[in-house]
Amino acid sequence: MLEFALASGIRDRNRSQVLVCALDSQPLDNLHPGIKRPKLAAMEVITMDDKKKRAHPPQLASTGAAEGEPISAHVQARILAEALPYLIRYDEKTVVIKFGGNAMGDEALAQAFAQDVIYLKQSGVNPIIVHGGGPQIAKMLAKLSIESEFVNGLRVTDKPTVEVVEMVLAGAINKEIVSVINRQGGKAVGISGKDANLMIATRITEMPDPTSNIMQAVDIGYVGDPKYVNPHIVDVISNSDLIPVIAPVAISPEGETLNVNADSFASALAARMKAKRLLLLTDVAGVLDKENQLIAKLTVEEARGLIRNGTITGGMIPKIEGCIEVVEAGVEAVVIIDGRVPHCVLLELFTEHGVGTLVGQEDRFA
DSSP states (O other): OOEEEEEOOOOOSSSOEEEEEEEEEEEOTTSOTTOEEEEEEEEEEEEOSOSSEESSOOOOOOOOGGGSOOOOHHHHHHHHHHHHHHHHHHTTOEEEEEEOTHHHHOHHHHHHHHHHHHHHHHTTOEEEEEEOOHHHHHHHHHHTTOOOOEETTEEOBOHHHHHHHHIIIIIIIHHHHHHHHHHTTOOEEEEETTGGGOEEEEEOOEEEOTTTOOEEEOOOBSEEEEEEEOTHHHHHHHTTTOEEEEEOEEEOTTSOEEEEOHHHHHHHHHHHTTOSEEEEEESSOSOBOTTSOEEOEEEHHHHHHHHHTTSSOTTHHHHHHHHHHHHHTTOSEEEEEETTSTTHHHHHHHSSSOSEEEEEOGGGOO
């Protein structure tokens, strides 16, 4: 039995609650052969008294049929009605999703992600997937006895390494994600940033010093920074019933293959396409305050303030700075999502509470 969960926005009159309904998949006759239709099976109430900050991400209810009676048709209809404003909000809108972290290595999470993406597509949303693959690259390099070195979080990539990177990202991982989506009933197509000159990048030759923040010259090989995005091929795929799955490998103006950080690739693509949302799946709950509580929403100004006062530290700083750049480039909001939560994409887009930290301009929060 495949598990699928959708949190409605149903609210108790006396306190803030979210009703999470577990779904047992059944064939969906009216859409596409093989796509699963949810059948309501069980439910659980999650209290959300403090919507702005929460220490733990929402968890799914158990889905065994013996654990609860099916809820009534009236409640099922109400759940669908509660989702309607979100379906309208994202209708025919582009959502770029960076898929990475534990969700890629966990079969159940990968299947849940695939189901989420299919539901988005069938709901009129335009999902575009950009994936990472650092751990898989590291395993292949180790198998080939090629040593890895990192500078400021970026892999030093010589010629033999970039060949392995392209093989793993554009080959094994890309086609694996495509296959997972297709097995769930979707129609995914795998490409890389080299196809139709989707992503033109230039070699990174300088980076800020981690301590002084002063730019310094570096030589990290075939590692690129996005410069030009030509989204025609993505538009062609997305305007059909296909779902694009993109490996973050780019090409330089000189024709060199360049390894591009998946977050940077997804951010550049989202900005160029003026996406409604950029979702970054990670292995953390989101941005935490000094009491280790999750911050659900940040304006650009608030995010900069948390960096200045030391609340946001370490590897979260470049991620938040990247979010700010994307928002200022025209994307309505960027959400750092806990990819360890099954069906985190649907929970973020089609429910009120979400599963991470949203960064956006205050006048465009929606």
